[in-house]
Amino acid sequence: MNDLFLRACKRQRVERTPVWMMRQAGRYLPEYRAIRAKADFLTMCKTPELAAEVTVQPVDIIGVDAAIIFSDILVVPEAMGLHLEMIEAKGPRFLNPVRTQDDIDALRIPDPEKNLRYVMQALETTKRILGKRVPLIGFAGSPWTLAAYMIEGSGGKEWKHTKRMMLDQPELMMALLDKLADSVRLYLEAQLAAGADAIQIFDTWGGVLTPDHYKKFSLEYIHAIVAKLHRNGQPVIVFSKGANHSLKDIADIGADVVGIDWTIDMADAKNQIGEQVALQGNLDPSYLYGSPSAIRREVKSILKKFGKGSGHVFNLGHGIFPDVPVEHARAMVDAVKEESVSFHGS
Numbered sequence: 383m384n385d386l387f388l389r390a391c392k393r394q395r396v397e398r399t400p401v402w403m404m405r406q407a408g409r410y411l412p413e414y415r416a417i418r419a420k421a422d423f424l425t426m427c428k429t430p431e432l433a434a435e436v437t438v439q440p441v442d443i444i445g446v447d448a449a450i451i452f453s454d455i456l457v458v459p460e461a462m463g464l465h466l467e468m469i470e471a472k473g474p475r476f477l478n479p480v481r482t483q484d485d486i487d488a489l490r491i492p493d494p495e496k497n498l499r500y501v502m503q504a505l506e507t508t509k510r511i512l513g514k515r516v517p518l519i520g521f522a523g524s525p526w527t528l529a530a531y532m533i534e535g536s537g538g539k540e541w542k543h544t545k546r547m548m549l550d551q552p553e554l555m556m557a558l559l560d561k562l563a564d565s566v567r568l569y570l571e572a573q574l575a576a577g578a579d580a581i582q583i584f585d586t587w588g589g590v591l592t593p594d595h596y597k598k599f600s601l602e603y604i605h606a607i608v609a610k611l612h613r614n615g616q617p618v619i620v621f622s623k624g625a626n627h628s629l630k631d632i633a634d635i636g637a638d639v640v641g642i643d644w645t646i647d648m649a650d651a652k653n654q655i656g657e658q659v660a661l662q663g664n665l666d667p668s669y670l671y672g673s674p675s676a677i678r679r680e681v682k683s684i685l686k687k688f689g690k691g692s693g694h695v696f697n698l699g700h701g702i703f704p705d706v707p708v709e710h711a712r713a714m715v716d717a718v719k720e721e722s723v724s725f726h727g728s
């Protein structure tokens with residue numbers, strides 16, 4: 383197997399820097415849109431053959447060094463009892479948002495083998511199709527990020543209901559986060575059992591909190607998951623977007639890899655935590671709108687800032703945008719593969 387990704391996660395020696403992209407299975411690929419034209423998003427997630435097919439697409443088409451299972455972070459709240467809809471051009475909606483103790487009591491901690499069986503089947507099918515080509519990443523949302531969608535009922539800007547609950551009824555918020563931490567841990571353990579070679583925790587909205595509240599309401603629960611997670615050496619990646627103020631705290635919870643967005647200099651991140659964990663990132667996803675030669679220049683700059691040695695998984699600093707030209711995504715991957723060779727070796 384091309385295990386460059388797994389070796390870099392463990393800061394073991396590699397011949398070149400491995401690369402994948404958050405949201406790499408998605409609408410920027412015509413091959414994804416062809417399948418999506420025939421099935422809605424949640425049907426794709428719940429049909430293991432379709433999920434497996436689009437999971438493998440970026441490996442074939444772009445040449446990334448890892449696949450990430452096609453699914454969504456919001457299938458967990460759905461399995462807990464919320465009614466999820468993906469509204470075209472608007473994003474996810476929960477019809478029955480969580481606002482009270484009764485709402486929290488009504489949520490169940492899902493049995494992943496039963497209530498999220500289709501994800502396990504998608505992982506198993508994908509592993510079969512991938513064979514020994516590249517590792518497969520499983521994932522989940524962080525408790526805080528999931529709670530924000532569940533309380534709000536949709537994506538937000540002010541996160542009004544979420545912040546109000548956090549400030550006015552912190553015990554209620556913590557009861558919800560506790561339930562989510564248990565649900566997410568069991569879900570990730572099931573994904574590892576189904577064949578995931580690594581897992582990533584997406585904390586997309588950790589960065590809307592002050593540093594104190596980030597530690598108390600987001601990182602603390604990610605820590606609880608990672609500390610208790612039964613695993614067999616599979617690496618754990620933690621990506622808290624916008625939480626550059628707390629890199630050292632994130633590195634301290636026992637994750638193998640810390641994902642960083644593009645608003646911190648890679649050399650700075652490496653100075654802070656590079657002796658402790660591997661780093662994943664951090665090209666600005668908007669830079670894929672630039673020309674292939676500009677993309678190559680920016681890739682080189684990040685590789686150079688990380689410098690010599692292992693422990694770097696190249697990625698975007700957040701998900702790829704749906705209207706990026708496919709050739710530009712490929713230009714990034716090619717540039718990483720070619721330009722990184724000189725940073726490895728004896």
Ligand code: CP3
Pocket residue numbers: 403404405406407408409418423450451452453454455456468472473474521537584586700701
């Ligand atoms: O990375 C991958 O390729 C795996 C697939 C993946 C999806 N969602 C597919 C998806 C992953 C890892 C996610 C995670 C996810 N989902 C996050 C965390 C990561 C991040 O990007 O911040 C969040 C916040 C969500 C919630 C979500 N799902 C939103 C806000 C939306 C709507 C916005 C959008 O991009 O349309 C989704 C839908 C979604 N999830 C799509 C895909 C490919 C688009 C659905 C479509 O095809 O219409």
